[in-house]
Amino acid sequence: MANRIDQVIGLIEKNREDFIEDLKEILRIPSVSADPARAGEVRRCAEWLADRLKRAGLEHATLHEIGGHPLVTADWLHAQGKPTVLIYGHYDVQPDDPVDLWETPPFEPTIRDGKIWARGATDDKGQLMMHVHALESYLAVHGSLPVNVKIMMEGEEEIATENLSAFVAANKDLLSADVIVVSDTGMFSKELPGITVGLRGLVYMQLDLTGPGHDLHSGSFGGGVENPANALAAIIASMKDEAGKVLIPGFYDDVVPLTDEERAEFARLPYDEERFLKETGAPKPFGEEGYTVLERMSARPTLDVNGIFGGFAGEGPKTVLPSKAGAKISMRLVPNQDPDRIARLFEEHVARVCPDTVRFEIRQFSGAYPFVTPLTDPSLQAAARALERAFGIKPVFIREGGSIPVVATLSENLGIPIVLMGFGLPSENAHAPNENFDLDNYHKGTLSSAYLMEELSLPGK
Amino acid sequence: MANRIDQVIGLIEKNREDFIEDLKEILRIPSVSADPARAGEVRRCAEWLADRLKRAGLEHATLHEIGGHPLVTADWLHAQGKPTVLIYGHYDVQPDDPVDLWETPPFEPTIRDGKIWARGATDDKGQLMMHVHALESYLAVHGSLPVNVKIMMEGEEEIATENLSAFVAANKDLLSADVIVVSDTGMFSKELPGITVGLRGLVYMQLDLTGPGHDLHSGSFGGGVENPANALAAIIASMKDEAGKVLIPGFYDDVVPLTDEERAEFARLPYDEERFLKETGAPKPFGEEGYTVLERMSARPTLDVNGIFGGFAGEGPKTVLPSKAGAKISMRLVPNQDPDRIARLFEEHVARVCPDTVRFEIRQFSGAYPFVTPLTDPSLQAAARALERAFGIKPVFIREGGSIPVVATLSENLGIPIVLMGFGLPSENAHAPNENFDLDNYHKGTLSSAYLMEELSLPGK
Numbered sequence: 001m002a003n004r005i006d007q008v009i010g011l012i013e014k015n016r017e018d019f020i021e022d023l024k025e026i027l028r029i030p031s032v033s034a035d036p037a038r039a040g041e042v043r044r045c046a047e048w049l050a051d052r053l054k055r056a057g058l059e060h061a062t063l064h065e066i067g068g069h070p071l072v073t074a075d076w077l078h079a080q081g082k083p084t085v086l087i088y089g090h091y092d093v094q095p096d097d098p099v100d101l102w103e104t105p106p107f108e109p110t111i112r113d114g115k116i117w118a119r120g121a122t123d124d125k126g127q128l129m130m131h132v133h134a135l136e137s138y139l140a141v142h143g144s145l146p147v148n149v150k151i152m153m154e155g156e157e158e159i160a161t162e163n164l165s166a167f168v169a170a171n172k173d174l175l176s177a178d179v180i181v182v183s184d185t186g187m188f189s190k191e192l193p194g195i196t197v198g199l200r201g202l203v204y205m206q207l208d209l210t211g212p213g214h215d216l217h218s219g220s221f222g223g224g225v226e227n228p229a230n231a232l233a234a235i236i237a238s239m240k241d242e243a244g245k246v247l248i249p250g251f252y253d254d255v256v257p258l259t260d261e262e263r264a265e266f267a268r269l270p271y272d273e274e275r276f277l278k279e280t281g282a283p284k285p286f287g288e289e290g291y292t293v294l295e296r297m298s299a300r301p302t303l304d305v306n307g308i309f310g311g312f313a314g315e316g317p318k319t320v321l322p323s324k325a326g327a328k329i330s331m332r333l334v335p336n337q338d339p340d341r342i343a344r345l346f347e348e349h350v351a352r353v354c355p356d357t358v359r360f361e362i363r364q365f366s367g368a369y370p371f372v373t374p375l376t377d378p379s380l381q382a383a384a385r386a387l388e389r390a391f392g393i394k395p396v397f398i399r400e401g402g403s404i405p406v407v408a409t410l411s412e413n414l415g416i417p418i419v420l421m422g423f424g425l426p427s428e429n430a431h432a433p434n435e436n437f438d439l440d441n442y443h444k445g446t447l448s449s450a451y452l453m454e455e456l457s458l459p460g461k
Numbered sequence: 462m463a464n465r466i467d468q469v470i471g472l473i474e475k476n477r478e479d480f481i482e483d484l485k486e487i488l489r490i491p492s493v494s495a496d497p498a499r500a501g502e503v504r505r506c507a508e509w510l511a512d513r514l515k516r517a518g519l520e521h522a523t524l525h526e527i528g529g530h531p532l533v534t535a536d537w538l539h540a541q542g543k544p545t546v547l548i549y550g551h552y553d554v555q556p557d558d559p560v561d562l563w564e565t566p567p568f569e570p571t572i573r574d575g576k577i578w579a580r581g582a583t584d585d586k587g588q589l590m591m592h593v594h595a596l597e598s599y600l601a602v603h604g605s606l607p608v609n610v611k612i613m614m615e616g617e618e619e620i621a622t623e624n625l626s627a628f629v630a631a632n633k634d635l636l637s638a639d640v641i642v643v644s645d646t647g648m649f650s651k652e653l654p655g656i657t658v659g660l661r662g663l664v665y666m667q668l669d670l671t672g673p674g675h676d677l678h679s680g681s682f683g684g685g686v687e688n689p690a691n692a693l694a695a696i697i698a699s700m701k702d703e704a705g706k707v708l709i710p711g712f713y714d715d716v717v718p719l720t721d722e723e724r725a726e727f728a729r730l731p732y733d734e735e736r737f738l739k740e741t742g743a744p745k746p747f748g749e750e751g752y753t754v755l756e757r758m759s760a761r762p763t764l765d766v767n768g769i770f771g772g773f774a775g776e777g778p779k780t781v782l783p784s785k786a787g788a789k790i791s792m793r794l795v796p797n798q799d800p801d802r803i804a805r806l807f808e809e810h811v812a813r814v815c816p817d818t819v820r821f822e823i824r825q826f827s828g829a830y831p832f833v834t835p836l837t838d839p840s841l842q843a844a845a846r847a848l849e850r851a852f853g854i855k856p857v858f859i860r861e862g863g864s865i866p867v868v869a870t871l872s873e874n875l876g877i878p879i880v881l882m883g884f885g886l887p888s889e890n891a892h893a894p895n896e897n898f899d900l901d902n903y904h905k906g907t908l909s910s911a912y913l914m915e916e917l918s919l920p921g922k
Contacts, residue, residue, distance in 0.1 A: 034775070034776070034777045034778075034779070094779065095773075095775065095779060097775070101675075159777060159778065160778065186681070200680060202680070202780070204778040204780070211743055211744075212741045212742045212743045213741065213742015213743070214562075214742060214890065214893050214894065214895070215890075215892065215893035215894065216741060216892070216893060217863060217891045217892040217893070218763075218765045218767055218791060218793070218892075219661060219663070219793060219861070219862045219863025219864050220647070220758065220861065220862045220863050220887060220891070221741060221758055221862065221887075222758065222763040222765045222791075222793050222862060223705060223748050223749070223757040223758050223761050223762075223763040223793065223862065224737075224746055224747060224748050224754045224755075224757040224758035224862075225741050225743045225746070225747055225758075226705075226743065226747035227765045227766055229697075229765075229766035229767075229768070229769045229788070230697060230698075230701055230764075230765065230766050232694070232769070233693070233694040233695075233697035233698045233766065233769070233788075234694075234697075234698040234703065236690075236691060236694035236695075236698075237691075237694045237695040237697075237698035237699075238698075240691055242695065242816055244684060244687075276685075280673045280674065280677060280682060280686050281673045281674015281675060281784070282672055282673045282674070282686045282687065282818065283672075283817060283818060283819065283820055284817060284818055285685060285686070285818075286685060286686055286687035286816075286818040287684050287685050288684070293685045294685075296684040296685040297681065297682055297683065297684050297685035297686075300684050301684075302679075302683040302684040303691075304679045304683045304688045304690075304691065304782055305688055305690035305691050305694065305771070305772060305783075305786075306679055306690075306772050306773055306778070306779055306780060306781050306782070306783070307690070307771065307772035307773035307774050307775075307779065307781070307783070308690045308693070308694070308769055308770065308771045308772060308774075308786060309769065309770055309774040310766070310768065310769045311766060311767050311768035311769060311789070312556075312767055312768035312789060313768050313769075313770040314495070314556065314558070314768075315495070315497075316495045316620055316826060317495075317620065317621060317665040317767070317789065317791070317826040317827055318495065318555065318556060318767055318768065318789070318892070319663070319665070319767060319791060319863075319864075319892055320767050320768070320892050320893065321765055321767070322766075322767070322768070323742070323893075325766075325769060327690070327694075328772070328773060328778065328779070330679060330683075330778070330780060332679070332680060332683050332684065355703055355747075356744060356745060357743065357744060357745055357746075357747040358744065359744055365777060365778035366778055400680070400681065401680045401681045401682065401683060401684065401685075402678060402680025402681050402780075403680050403780075426681055426682075429675065429676075430678045430681070431676065431677075431678040431679075431779070431780055431781050432675050432676035432677060432678070432781065433675065433676065434675075
């Protein structure tokens with residue numbers, strides 16, 4: 001058995017550079033799911049991926065029309081009596097703006113400082129290609145896999161539609177498995193691989209205010225007509241105090257307090273403030289009294305303005321009293337906050353504090369439940385062994401602050417364990433200009449995927 | 462004498478349509494002073510204007526290089542023993558964005574509903590061309606003017622540079638006069654001409670905040686890194702209460718309270734709330750307790766956000782914790798607030814309330830002193846008679862909420878009375894899309910200019 005995996009590992013080592021060239025191919029496709037003008041590129045990426053899965057030796061590679069961008073599935077189901085692993089990833093990427101802040105163009109992957117730089121490098125094309133390369137190597141060496149494998153790669157992760165939920169609910173047989181593996185999260189640090197056992201949920205709202213019916217001269221009308229940008233600032237300010245505590249009434253009602261054991265685990269994770277400040281560029285840490293920075297970023301709920309706009313944003317002065325102002329505001333949730341209830345509390349709060357001198361409109365873009373996996377789950381333990389074999393160090397179990405709506409969807413619909421085994425780093429600018437992916441981790445992630453298939457095939461699992 | 466002016470009036474009536482065609486020519490030139498890409502168009506407008514003044518019969522038409530966009534001057538100084546009138550206007554215009562909100566293109570003047578629609582129609586090309594047509598008509602009929610005239614038309618009014626101040630300070634002889642006439646203000650309403658006896662001052666600031674050094678993923682970092690857009694909202698909210706009272710400490714220290722007489726004058730002005738709401742499109746009036754809407758918009762100081770920006774402003778959701786957020790914030794001042802002192806109080810307030818989890822930068826774009834003219838001034842009385850002859854109704858003396866920095870500059874440097882005789886209407890979208898100018902007022906404004914020259918020439922003035 002050891003021999004069996006060693007040959008696979010050997011092939012992965014041998015093809016290390018080829019795999020990087022292969023990754024570049026998919027990174028060159030600007031599959032920005034949020035941009036309607038790039039819908040064709042998103043589809044092209046799906047087609048590239050389906051073809052690539054076929055070439056890797058997977059079967060039944062298929063594009064499913066689920067309402068928006070296509071979903072790609074494939075499988076290999078000939079490991080009789082062995083468990084079935086459903087591997088999830090997403091091939092769509094975040095928008096690339098502001099493009100002028102990129103040191104090299106977002107869709108021209110470049111190797112620099114041991115990293116590959118491109119939009120989607122770490123989130124999530126790099127991470128999904130690791131599995132493709134691991135499975136391909138396994139099949140190339142042995143003509144078979146140690147477990148049954150189903151692949152599901154979506155094209156709407158970054159825009160959080162309802163389409164995948166509907167597809168999963170309607171295709172439980174197609175997707176039935178014993179464990180789900182998702183590589184769309186991060187390591188704790190470059191030295192320390194991690195398995196994510198918790199994700200925050202998300203509610204993403206847009207608040208638009210209209211004051212006067214059209215832009216007015218701020219000299220002629222200022223003082224007698226409410227300024228929607230001032231009103232917006234006051235509403236946003238009413239939502240969070242200066243220490244980061246959310247002030248929307250009822251917001252914390254369903255938050256399950258951290259247990260002493262959970263806080264002890266957080267305390268075991270290394271945290272280097274100097275490094276944190278260097279990585280973020282922030283003048284100093286921020287956040288709620290009584291919690292550590294790591295707890296604040298992953299185990300506590302938040303409210304953040306993701307965008308704010310209104311009036312004149314060009315160079316120099318323009319004396320306008322704007323007609324409109326708006327903000328995109330998202331809240332990260334922790335167990336057991338319910339995204340629908342939080343969205344309602346947000347709306348009720350705005351309705352309560354918004355002055356009647358402006359009109360407001362609220363839209364909700366997405367909602368995702370928070371998620372946790374029990375530490376005792378055997379799949380988690382198998383993944384921990386795989387990571388230790390690939391990295392030579394015992395991984396930590398961590399909670400991540402981001403949201404992967406599909407995790408809640410899969411958890412609810414399929415009712416099987418989910419292993420979040422990710423290889424991103426906090427410094428890799430997942431949603432910002434100059435996204436990148438560490439090439440050592442890319443390689444070790446591919447090794448981890450191969451080891452994981454092996455570990456999951458072992459009896460007792 | 463009556464006959465002398467009657468012939469001029471007759472010629473203005475006869476050329477009414479030609480004057481509109483002539484106005485269209487200058488309106489076609491996109492002289493947006495704030496846009497560096499249109500500097501050439503601003504210059505072309507200055508050249509057009511100098512040529513036009515020459516053709517009207519004015520002398521010494523000259524472009525002065527004052528540092529930014531050129532200043533245009535001309536004169537006619539052959540009315541021996543008569544007073545000298547300095548006419549000020551500006552040929553630059555506000556930016557035309559957002560262009561897609563214009564019903565007809567901003568630089569293709571169109572006649573519709575008895576109005577001419579174009580950027581600059583009322584602010585200020587229409588108003589300056591009235592004087593050109595009045596003087597031209599006078600010279601065409603009589604070969605002379607009843608007073609000496611100096612013309613000064615600037616190209617930087619909308620960007621409030623220091624260049625004109627420096628020029629005026631250095632060219633007091635060239636500009637010396639007995640009275641200054643400025644047509645860059647408004648009538649009280651279409652039925653009611655007015656002479657502006659007060660203008661608010663202005664301080665225009667930009668506040669930029671930087672939190673993290675680059676955009677971060679709001680899931681991974683939210684809660685542990687200050688969000689500069691949230692911090693900005695809190696800072697702005699700290700500057701003004703929900704009733705419009707400015708909360709910057711010391712802001713009202715130098716405000717001269719309105720006297721009972723001034724408040725009685727305000728009370729005499731007609732105010733129709735339904736019409737005000739229709740004109741502005743606001744759901745309801747807004748502002749400080751204890752003051753009427755007209756007082757709030759012209760005799761009370763304000764603080765307005767003119768623009769706010771940060772993070773993702775595109776369609777849909779983007780889960781970014783932005784690195785930067787900023788706002789353009791202007792304050793309108795009343796006697797005796799000092800713009801420099803107010804700017805300093807603003808800076809001190811920001812320094813006091815800005816959290817140390819973000820860095821701030823403040824820039825000041827412009828400052829203008831508030832202005833008032835005593836009602837007893839004989840030039841004001843001459844202007845009142847001229848307006849009554851043109852409109853057939855006694856004008857009111859009003860305070861306007863806007864700022865004309867040059868008025869303070871001229872007042873300080875030349876020390877002579879300033880008559881603000883304007884013909885704009887509040888509904889004419891001076892700084893917004895779909896700017897327009899009422900053609901009846903355009904015509905009556907030209908008549909008013911002719912009558913004013915006559916009235917100012919009379920003994921006793």
